[in-house]
Amino acid sequence: GQNIDQPTEMTATEGAIVQINCTYQTSGFNGLFWYQQHAGEAPTFLSYNVLDGLEEKGRFSSFLSRSKGYSYLLLKELQMKDSASYLCAVLDSNYQLIWGAGTKLIIKP
Amino acid sequence: IAGITQAPTSQILAAGRRMTLRCTQDMRHNAMYWYRQDLGLGLRLIHYSNTAGTTGKGEVPDGYSVSRANTDDFPLTLASAVPSQTSVYFCASSDGTPNTGELFFGEGSRLTVL
Secondary structure, X not given: OOEEEOOOEEEEEOOOOEEEEEEEEOOOOOOEEEEEEOOOOOOEEEEEEOOOEEEEEOOEEEEEEOOOOEEEEEEOXXXXXXXXXXXXXXXXXXXXXXXXXXXXXXXXX | OOOEEEXXXXXXXXXXXXXXXXXEEOOOOOEEEEEEEXXXXXXXXXXXXXXXXXXXXOOOOOOEEEOOOOOOEOOEEEOXXXXXXXXXXXXXXXXXXXXXXXXXXXXXXXXXXX
């Protein structure tokens, strides 16, 4: 079966750095996505990786290793507004998105 | 403001009742999707439509139906609601076929079936 694993919850301190990991086992691979979802709101697109390596976008970076079925989202200079759930999703060989359950990130002052 | 509009925002209904969740987008995206989101689970695809006039079944289609008469509208109907359909429902669209993976979501419809 297809599976996306990510930690259920993480806690970090304002101003620090946090890494959220995602491992996947899917039928084929056409890209990995990270979405941010604030409580009670809709998910919003953060990043897309299809080739191995690091993609940087401001305070957020996303890394992919296709051979290991692994990705991480790195958040730097954490702000209180970064408190949210972070969803990892993989586009499989049928171009269907397979979603992880999400990682709830709690930022403490 | 361009985007996706869902209605109602929340609804409580009795088991056995019929319910339609509305979804309208003004971005002229070809593909549209209905997901449900439950605590502890990833988003699960109910139905999708790659273009107006076509629909397809997702991972959890039973008890739900959709139609895509035009590009903008993609309503989701529960013919006879059951308590297990209590969930938050998200409509989404993407500009590309096949799915590019970058989805634009509506604000969600919280449905409680008693």
